[in-house]
Amino acid sequence: MLGMxxxxxxxxxEEYRKYVKKRIKVLSLLIVLGVLTMGVVFMAETIWNxxxxxxxxxxxxxxxxxxxxxxxxxxxKNRKLLKEEEKxxxxxxAASDExxxxxxxxxxxxxxxxxxxxxxxxxxxxxxxxxILTKMMAFLVALYxxxxxxxxxxxxxxx
Amino acid sequence: MQTRIQxxxxxxxxxxxxxxxxxxxxxxxxxxxxxxxYKASLVLxxxxxxxxxxxxxxxxxxEEEENLC
Numbered sequence: 001m002l003g004m005x006x007x008x009x010x011x012x013x014e015e016y017r018k019y020v021k022k023r024i025k026v027l028s029l030l031i032v033l034g035v036l037t038m039g040v041v042f043m044a045e046t047i048w049n050x051x052x053x054x055x056x057x058x059x060x061x062x063x064x065x066x067x068x069x070x071x072x073x074x075x076x077k078n079r080k081l082l083k084e085e086e087k088x089x090x091x092x093x094a095a096s097d098e099x100x101x102x103x104x105x106x107x108x109x110x111x112x113x114x115x116x117x118x119x120x121x122x123x124x125x126x127x128x129x130x131x132i133l134t135k136m137m138a139f140l141v142a143l144y145x146x147x148x149x150x151x152x153x154x155x156x157x158x159x
Numbered sequence: 160m161q162t163r164i165q166x167x168x169x170x171x172x173x174x175x176x177x178x179x180x181x182x183x184x185x186x187x188x189x190x191x192x193x194x195x196x197y198k199a200s201l202v203l204x205x206x207x208x209x210x211x212x213x214x215x216x217x218x219x220x221x222e223e224e225e226n227l228c
Contacts, residue, residue, distance in 0.1 A: 011183070093179075099188040099197050 007101040008092075016092035017082060024078050030071030037064035116141065161220040165193040167211050182206050 010016045041060045044050040052060075081088050094100060119137045127134030168178055175193075179186045184203065191197035192207075199207065199219070208215045 093183055093185055096183070097185045097188055098200050098203060099191060100185065102197075 007104055008095050010092060010096055013085065013088055013092060016088060016095070019095075020078050020082055020088070020091075024075055027071055027074045027078065030067050030074070034064045034067030034071060037067065112144075116144065160198055160222060160225060161195055162192055162199075163218050163220065164189070164207065167213075167218065168193075171211075178210070181210055 008016070008019050010019055037060060041052070041057065041064070044052060045057075081091055119141055123134050123137035123141070126137075164178075168175070175186050175189045179189045182189075182203065183206075188197065192199055204215050204219060208218055211218060
């Protein structure tokens with residue numbers, strides 16, 4: 001299975017090697033994000049004197065450790081890929097395979113449709129109990145539409 | 160759209176893996192192309208035609224509605 005946003009059009013192992021190196025740099029952001037999350041929790045408790053519930057604390061700590069662990073595992077996996085030529089070739093073929101990319105695009109379209117429906121339902125039903133949900137979901141749907149329009153304009157200029 | 164990929168591959172005694180390696184695609188793509196479930200891009204169709212030393216029309220059989228006339 002091809003990972004989300006992992007498609008590429010590289011045609012040689014050397015090009016793919018550079019792509020994987022760039023991906024490792026991007027993945028290190030996951031670790032930074034995890035550390036940042038931990039930092040925010042720490043600051044909330046110590047500097048801002050907020051009394052977080054143990055559930056919230058556990059949730060944030062879980063996010064943070066999950067992000068750090070995922071970052072480390074994925075970086076190690078990608079580093080290992082750089083050392084083995086045959087595995088690198090196989091990974092390149094899987095990432096540049098046009099059918100895989102088409103599957104990934106279609107799966108993303110379906111996932112986005114489901115996400116939008118879910119957000120609309122949360123906006124509609126959840127708003128009865130928590131009015132803030134209506135505002136949040138409406139904002140997110142509007143943000144999606146705006147981002148889509150901007151991205152469409154940008155991409156249409158390139159293609 | 161139908162293709163003659165499987166027929167040509169078997170004629171030349173090439174495995175799906177060998178063809179996939181030569182075209183830089185996965186074996187699953189070859190399987191899907193052979194079964195007609197997936198339509199190749201122009202670039203891939205060109206590569207396949209080059210590989211078999213034939214023209215695209217010799218390999219890919221287009222349905223009536225896919226033709227101009």
